[in-house]
Amino acid sequence: MHNKPPTIKDIAQRLHLSISTVSRALRNASDINPETKKSILQLAEDLNYQPNRLALSLRQNQTNTIGVIVPNLDYVISTMVKGIDEAALEAGFTVIVCQSNESFGREVVNTRRMLNSLVDGFIISISSETKSNEHFKVLSERKIPFVVFDRVIPDLVASSVILDNEEGGFLATEHLIEQGYKKIAILAGPQTLGISNSRLDGYKKAMKKHDIRFDDELVTYCDFNQDFAFYATEELLSSKKRPDAIFAISDRMAIGAMLAIKKKGLKMPEEIGLVGFNNEPSLALFNPSISSVEQPSFEIGKLAGKIFIEQFLNNDFSSHKEVILKPKLVIRESSVRLTRKGN
Amino acid sequence: MHNKPPTIKDIAQRLHLSISTVSRALRNASDINPETKKSILQLAEDLNYQPNRLALSLRQNQTNTIGVIVPNLDYVISTMVKGIDEAALEAGFTVIVCQSNESFGREVVNTRRMLNSLVDGFIISISSETKSNEHFKVLSERKIPFVVFDRVIPDLVASSVILDNEEGGFLATEHLIEQGYKKIAILAGPQTLGISNSRLDGYKKAMKKHDIRFDDELVTYCDFNQDFAFYATEELLSSKKRPDAIFAISDRMAIGAMLAIKKKGLKMPEEIGLVGFNNEPSLALFNPSISSVEQPSFEIGKLAGKIFIEQFLNNDFSSHKEVILKPKLVIRESSVRLTRKGN
């Protein structure tokens, strides 16, 4: 029947009231007769009235929407997005997600597009391609709030929620050392990416602590990609400095490494150890199951969401919170060579 | 410096023109002096003018945004969403994704929320909980276009893009039969879900074709969930009708089944065969690697997007396209018992 959704105007006409009165009734209730209010609310209910969010946003210059920009939607990030989602839902915000597909260009386009009055601000994890931060400086200039998470933007002050990646790298490496592995290689990510370097730093720190000389021939930079990791591992395994353990800074890379190891016919964990990063659920299902560094993804997302909303509601553009959460090492078969002593 | 983004009004004032003229210049260029137009476009460029999409949408009653409602963002669905994304991008549309988390309540809320002038229409895959279609009937009444994909909505006419699920079930089952498995169990999904039943139908069809009596004790309905599948399989394996093959209608369930099989100590594929559904990438990495029915997820999404956009642009609410795409069986170790004869 009714083709168009009811508006405040429809309600006003039906009740022979002005739209101002109806508007008041539907909002804060000040300056209005309880009786009138009741009848308005009743009719609104009957008509299934829903305020037009476009008009609202246009009028109030506020959309109650958060733009989330992520490089992809893999396991970790989609879990983080669920965290953001939850924080947003609790505060009555809507979330719009855009994948940059690890492409700088799409990141810029998406930002600009959303900026067109579609969102109140952003929660961002940059693409691995992103080196410039020009498109984000615009945000600061226009005083548009944003929070970064997971991967931070270099040289840009902003609130951030990230993992202690150095600690993650340290935990993984020290664990391998304690298991008696001597020549531990690291499959690092793209050199441009902060998380990549931090995990490498943790690796170095653990090596240093245990008086193992750092050997940069055991460091391989490659994309966050199973295939790249596969080839990189093949190369490592056939070099004369053949490592007896590999720390891959993502699970995808760990899987690639594992395939190369299997192809080579090496026994895991006896001849070679392996630790990944992120603790994707499927790792437990492999044979051998793969150890990995777990991060509190959901919490990271939820915190990022909360901080964003808090700063937005308080119009707080100056104070910058920096939250760093701790990772946890999940030990499985791929890296356990020693039988535990005692109980 | 400039705190607010420039508007058409700013341009008009700077050039001592009316906003009408500026608006015309920025749109179709009819009724305007080329010179004036040029200067307007120039200034717009300099100011980095971007039209306010809220105002535009409000005025034109059109948002150029598609609301996508999905039960979750697993591998298959997120691939489909990427397909929708691509179709949308090509046509200048934006996509908003909402997960219902397999919950009927959130599905209703999300639909209502987006309906508030946020989207021009919907592309939907229903949650497994959804039985009623009331919240979608509203769409038909209000003549809001929508296309369903993956999982269709029962008793509701609409354009749809789905997989030939019966064919998928048939392919998997016939393959197991041809491999000499005799007692083939099926881990079916929730009985409420169409895709679940279609795949079961395919299973039955294959059984019938090969003159194998259908035994409903070999049918287990359970959630799309690894744990449920694990327990269901344990039960199957310890029953006196112990099957010698399992067809799981999702890969997650297949993995659950595999864990139960390993726990029981059965050899795969010798003692028991296994086929999954969806062909998630990780299946190739298990030991043994798991066979699965692959669906053209990206194409399904892209087609759904294209059909939506086409019907929307043509204001076509009556014609309903129903596209059914064919699955493909990917055979791996988990189900191959016979050595191929010939070549």
Add this chain to the structure above:
DNA sequence: AACGTTTCCGGTATCGTTACCGGAAATATT
């Protein structure tokens, strides 16, 4: 020269909502 036709531009209403102001009626105060 008087008229009709283009060409080009400005004014105004509108989309649905809220913010602000002002005013009539009802009530309270002196």
Add this chain to the structure above:
DNA sequence: AATATTTCCGGTAACGATACCGGAAACGTT
């Protein structure tokens, strides 16, 4: 009883854009 104060409501102007109408100038036509 006159005045002050609430209480409650309506009118109007925005938010940023487009659509429609109408009108002045410039041009073409007879």
